Amino acid sequence: ADKSSLDVSSHTIDVSSRAATVTAAAAAAALVVATLVAAPPPNLSAVIGALQSVIGALQSIFDIDRFDRFIAMFGVWPNKEMVLAGDYAGWCITTQCLDQAFQLSRSELRLGSFSISEAFVGDFSPIRYVFSLLIAAVLGNVLIWTTGIIARLLFTHFDASKCSLPSQLPWPDPPGNSAPFDVPVPEASAEQLGKFLAFRGVALPATEAARREAAAREAVSYMAELFDRKHNEWCYRHYALKEKGLCFPYRAPFMNAWDFYGETSAHLRPVGNGQVIFALHHTVEGLLLPLLYFSSGDASFFYLALYADMGVEAYDILALLWRRATGADHTLTRHHPSVDAVLVPHHLFAICYELIGLMAGPLLSKTFMLHVVASAHLSGVFILAAIVLHQTPAQAWPRFLYGFQGAVLAAIYACRVVWWAPIAAASLRLAYTGFLPPLLTPHGVASEPRLLSPCFAAMLLLIAFYTYFNADQIVYNRKLLRKAGERLRLATKKERPSYSC
DSSP: OHHHHHHHHHHHHHHHHHHHHHHHHHHHHHHHHHHHHHSOOOOHHHHHHHHHHHHHHHHHHSOHHHHHHHHHTTTSSOOHHHHHTTOOTTOOOSHHHHHHTTOEEEEEEEETTEEEEEEEETTBOHHHHHHHHHHHHHHHHHHHHHHHHHHHHHSOOOOGGGOEEOSSSSOOOOSSBOOOOOEEGGGOOHHHHHHHHHHTTOOOOSSHHHHHHHHHHHHHHHHHHHHHHHHHHHHIIIIISOOSSOOOOBOOOOSSGGGTTTTSOTTHHHHHHHHHHHHHHHHIIIIIHHHHHHHHOOHHHHHHHHHHHHHHHHHHHHHHHHHHHHOOOOOSSOOOGGGHHHHHHHHHHHHHHHHHHHHTGGGSOHHHHHHHHHHHHHHHHHHHHHHHHTTSGGGGOHHHHHHHHHHHHHHHHIIIIITHHHHHHHHHHHHHTTSSHHHHGGGTOOOSSGGGSHHHHHHHHHHHHHHHHHHHHHHHHHHHHHHHHHHHHHHHTTOOOOOOO
8 A cells, every 4th residue: 555655656746746847838939938028139240240250251261272271282183382383283373264254255166068056155055965874875875775785695504403492491591691502503402492392382393304494493492582682681680771880781692604695683683783884984094084084185085074974964863863753764774763862963063063164165164074073983993893892703703803802992091081181172162262253253152251152052062962972881891891801701611601680
């Protein structure tokens, strides 16, 4: 009785204390609301003036000359000494260049006997942009189709004697490393063959040889389906649900190493094809065309690099939207739909950056713009190559994969940290000078102080996003390197891969 009375008493005290807390919170909220209502409306001009004063004070403390010297060390921005020596690091600062930046103009585009009036904003032509998009659409799909044909010719060599069946049905496939099937087809009993074919819903063939071949083919399909399911689930949970601490999916070694394309699911084959095409795209536009421009000085290589990259990125965005609307996948990347959340901002960043580079025309250094293109695309080649290698027999070569993943991470650090830092700084410095006012000042858009200008804010947003994207790539690839290291240690000890994360 005493215990029950104490419980009732404590419950009463608890309820009354909660009621008191709620009453006090309601009274405080009412007081705050009453104060806000009774107070005079804020003076927005005074708030803006105070904010401008604070930013102006920060600008007076910041030494822009020291900043210029830092950027000039990397050859992407001229300092005062370079200007006095006549070295502008590829930048054009004459009145003629300023007059052409972001300005509308027209010219005649001639294709044989056919001509059309072509509009330009700076050096950007909407007609050439649409043309590059159409070429990217046709060429990209043709190359994916061609890559698939070549892969089927070279890497589909089925051999039933090298296949294995699962001893347990359904086969356990927890997150992380997938285990290989453990009953070689030549050693499987008639009962094991019959059970597995029945599990797969396949009628039992008449002869033993036919039964073993049918079981081997079904084993290949079953393993591909298991990994396809695991890969799709990981993509959805990682990119859509943003779950942390997930085990990265590794498929079991291929039963027949050089039949790897035949042992890949119909869904993941185009993903591999797309990565090959995207890696080729990155190599041409991030390495070949910039080198041709630097060696020859021919501006056509510069324009080809920017228009080609914009065309590919724009086509992939349109294909992603088409897939969402119809379910038909004509994207170049062929990734899981949940990866769109990463790809679309990445593509938009590239298009916006290169669009500004073309619209600014001769005002911007072509060398600087190709620094931007090359720094992103060179590391992208390594990232895409790593994705492709994990769908080949190389995924069973832990020492090679560990070394290559280390090279991938080194390329990311070199291109997206060391190289990206001065490029980002120069981009913000460029926006700080207000290079958009030749277009916007007549319309009253330019503002002071410069840190509040639309130009600086837009560039800061682009830089912040891409820096975040680069940081995410570092975190992701460090996990892959750690995973590759674990697999190498297990292989060195000649132990069966564990199921740990």
